[in-house]
Amino acid sequence: MDVGAVAWLVTIGLILGLLAVDLALAAVRPHVIGFKEAVAWSLFYIAVAIGFGLVLIAQHGGEFGTQYFAGYIVEKSLSVDNLFVFVIIMSTFAVPAQYQHKVLTFGIILALIMRAAFILLGAALLNLFTFMFLVFGLLLIFTAVQLFRHRDEDPDVQENVLVRATRRVLPVTDGYSGGRLFTRLDGRRAVTPLFIVLVAIGSTDLLFALDSIPAVFGVTEEPYLVFTANAFALLGLRALYFLVSGLLDRLVYLSTGLAIILAFIGVKLVLHWAHKDIDDSVPEVSTALSLGVIGVVLTVTTVASLVKVRRDPTARAHAGSLRATPVNERNEPRQ
Template sequence: MLHISVLTWVVTIGLIVTLLAVDLALAALRPHRVGFAEATAWSVFYVLVAVGFGVWFALAHGGDFGTEYFTGYLVEKSLSVDNLFVFVIIMTTFAVPEEHQHKVLTFGIVLALIMRAIFIVLGATLLSLFSFMFLLFGLLLIYTAVQLFRHRDEDPDVEDNVVVRGARRVLPVSDDHVGGKLFAKLEGRRVVTPLFIVLVAIGSVDLLFALDSIPAVFGITAEPYIVFTANAFALLGLRALYFLVKGLLDRLVYLSTGLALVLAFIGVKLVLHWAHVDIDESVPEIPTLVSLGVIVVVLAVVTVASLVKTRLDPSARAHSGSLRAHPPRADETDRDRARG
């Protein structure tokens, strides 16, 4: 059992809030197009912060807990790349100017952290009260993996999102971004800008991702502190990673397949843990170190295979994957024809 003092929780949350505040301040005070060099510097910084925290955590609480943190961080980081696909789709769909994308991403990450914190509290409480929740979480991940694999060559339809459609139906929306504002007054009438609808879209998508990512990291560890920090540090680097790799995302053609395999593996791990606890202790469990090895191998193979595929077939394009099938819109069909 991991014992984390109140002071450690306060300092950790304070560090995360400070990093978020810096991101928000930069986005608000100096809206600009984030270049490759700046994105690289921020990406390296956030990775170093996450690794530095992991090293401290392992030294302070032991190598086993340190391994759980790094495995959870790797799982969340790989799932966050799938977030980037959807972010790119949202930014493109709503034609968000590059100088405002920094702000949108930062607010999106804040929303994601808040929702994940809520899910972590609920998940930890349920797991502590009902051991069969490991079975339910495992089956949820296996179902998600199957759906993601079945629709791995599709992208989610952002415009068809029920929350986005509801917001458009209820709220008056301006035609332009009005200097990056969320709300504006035009001709004496209060309106929301497309940037507000973008935040609604990102928030609703973040909610769906939280439903997958939280059970996934609970498959690595049942310690709420590790679950929270793995999620937080993976998400903190998401804004910089978006600007760094958005031009390369199209090349990761097998990423959805790899993520489906990772989710299925963790789902099986959770089911075995439930069976070990509730049915028979002779049922084998998958050690965290083995999980780390499997995840690293899957992600490495997926990345290399994707790069080889796109080199041999330059017309191949990656998709974020979808949890349900939907007919392609006309603009998607025309774009795919143009690419072909």
């Protein structure tokens, strides 16, 4: 895929422009995001992502367009798991509703920066060493197994290494200080709890990136498509948070569905490595088939979750974890 410097600059400019609008709205008018506003922004970002995909198809053909849409759907589905953790973080730190918009926008900016770095590194490794397809594939399969094993648990936000380190190193105020990240405490510079929340969201998304970037490389090897699929999925994450945060508890089988998707893409990467390095008779999984499998898994997961909740109203979803949560911390009700 031939993408020139101008296309990259225009794309990055579009993404930065959308982020600037989000930041301006959060800074100028901090407010609680209502349902209608969340729906409007969600539809807007989906329309932008679809429009971008149609432009890709017109300029580069249907194959690259299909790869982009497959990557976008993978990232969008994985981002719902991010939302689970965001809800846990917001409730754990009791973030006032009017400041959640701001911290989510900053969190998305951090996520884009970190993922851009991962994409550049991943693309370079895949170009230099074809066995990295095997490494990425095995990483996704391992992650899928761990996520399935701990599908009924939630990550422990308070025990996040960076959060604990920040609390030890920097003075933290008790209040949110009007939604600022920094303030003064007893005459010296201090951070507010909103800064701690941002650290928690950023470091958590760093862990998500370790799974999502290899997953997208499983459906396309084009760095431009990997970056844009990530970017447009993340841009809609803030609006999606306010739209579905109250409904997430109903998706009781989401972690199971995501584990299946990660395992499927992991196997796809392993087969791709074997096809390249061992024997070209080893079958590969096409992008169209990948898109179909992902769509079916997400549909079945959603329908099965809604049926389960209807039959058992006490059933609640969990974000899933990559490691076991101590027994005394499990099943604690969210505030």
